[in-house]
Amino acid sequence: xxxxxxxxxxxxxxxxxxxxxxxxxxxxxxxxxxxxxxxxxxxxxxxxxxxxxxxxxxxxxxxxxxxxxxxxxxxxxxxxxxxxxxxxxxxxxxxxxxxxxxxxxxxxxxxxxxxxxxxxxxxxxxxxxxxxxxxxxxxxxxxxxxxxxxxxxxxxxxxxxxxxxxxxxxxxxxxxxxxxxxxxxxxxxxxxxxxxxxxxxxxxxxxxxxxxxxxxxxxxxxxxxxxxxxxxxxxxxxxxxxxxxxxxxxxxxxxxxxxxxxxxxxxxxxxxxxxxxxxxxxxxxxxxxxxxxxxxxxxxxxxxxxxxxxxxxxxxxxxxxxxxxxxxxxxxxxxxxxxxxxxxxxxxxxxxxxxxxxxxxxxxxxxxxxxxxxxxxxxxxxxxxxxxxxxxxxxxxxxxxx
Numbered sequence: 001x002x003x004x005x006x007x008x009x010x011x012x013x014x015x016x017x018x019x020x021x022x023x024x025x026x027x028x029x030x031x032x033x034x035x036x037x038x039x040x041x042x043x044x045x046x047x048x049x050x051x052x053x054x055x056x057x058x059x060x061x062x063x064x065x066x067x068x069x070x071x072x073x074x075x076x077x078x079x080x081x082x083x084x085x086x087x088x089x090x091x092x093x094x095x096x097x098x099x100x101x102x103x104x105x106x107x108x109x110x111x112x113x114x115x116x117x118x119x120x121x122x123x124x125x126x127x128x129x130x131x132x133x134x135x136x137x138x139x140x141x142x143x144x145x146x147x148x149x150x151x152x153x154x155x156x157x158x159x160x161x162x163x164x165x166x167x168x169x170x171x172x173x174x175x176x177x178x179x180x181x182x183x184x185x186x187x188x189x190x191x192x193x194x195x196x197x198x199x200x201x202x203x204x205x206x207x208x209x210x211x212x213x214x215x216x217x218x219x220x221x222x223x224x225x226x227x228x229x230x231x232x233x234x235x236x237x238x239x240x241x242x243x244x245x246x247x248x249x250x251x252x253x254x255x256x257x258x259x260x261x262x263x264x265x266x267x268x269x270x271x272x273x274x275x276x277x278x279x280x281x282x283x284x285x286x287x288x289x290x291x292x293x294x295x296x297x298x299x300x301x302x303x304x305x306x307x308x309x310x311x312x313x314x315x316x317x318x319x320x321x322x323x324x325x326x327x328x329x330x331x332x333x334x335x336x337x338x339x340x341x342x343x344x345x346x347x348x349x350x351x352x353x354x355x356x357x358x359x360x361x362x363x364x365x366x367x368x369x370x371x372x373x374x375x376x377x378x379x380x381x382x383x384x385x386x387x388x389x390x391x392x393x394x395x396x397x398x399x400x401x402x
Contacts, residue, residue, distance in 0.1 A: 034259060198225075219244075267298075
């Protein structure tokens, strides 16, 4: 089933996301509001990627042709899920009523994955008792694949869901998260791929009345990984805490474009992403869009991105954006910073007898583990802290603050 969002800005084939100037004769201008982007589940409604599109301007799109243009295997694949009371899993058809409730594709690769997926993996969480469930994917292989996952947290349920991605992959996928009234859900997605992996992933969440979602992205592996979460605070009292951690090595491209749409009164959002970069050609991209709609009175929102540059030859792009369409809010703000070390922190540690190299590693460790410690699973936190230590062990950290 193909669905096109007719509430988004009108667009002509080949020019989605654009509209004609009202005076005429001026060509085309970009959509001015984040919520106006064209959305469709049909890949044919999107033009081929050129890299000139605003949302692709930082991405090496020439490496993504297999995912945006090619045929994808959209069938069932090997997946392992822990058996937990109150959590059910099943493969469902793409015409199931649960599909499309949280969001729709805004770009061609996501639509290509949606169009070619034959079976979606559905996870349903119920029961007020807190529970932890782990989903592992490690055998996707190097063939181009589409995937679709739907997570539903029933009213007043509580859970921590961990999605671990390892091994090789050439993957375009969509992940939907429906957090129903009063539910408390944490979703942790770990991208721990092999060095050759390519992943394009769109996450969509819809958060109901007095419900809370903690969404955590940890991106450590892969050659090119782009994970874009879109969070819809759809009902009064909804809450999103969006956290991200990434560590880019030489030649890696790690990208996250976060969108938070406050669409209901008295909703709350906190967005915190932190990244470290080392090695020639390491490139990270973070774009944060927060839209406070006209009905979102009493909104409380803040987003921030921090990047720590460990060596020369890296690049970190960081773009926070904030749109406010009502004057009656509790607060809203954003911040972004990219730099090397704080010389005062280094001086403090060295003054207490800690060698410079170890002092630098302590600063990086403290910078990144702030995110890790908020995951809520001791085993996973320990594994990620060990991974950060391994990254730092091979790093010749250079330079001071700038």
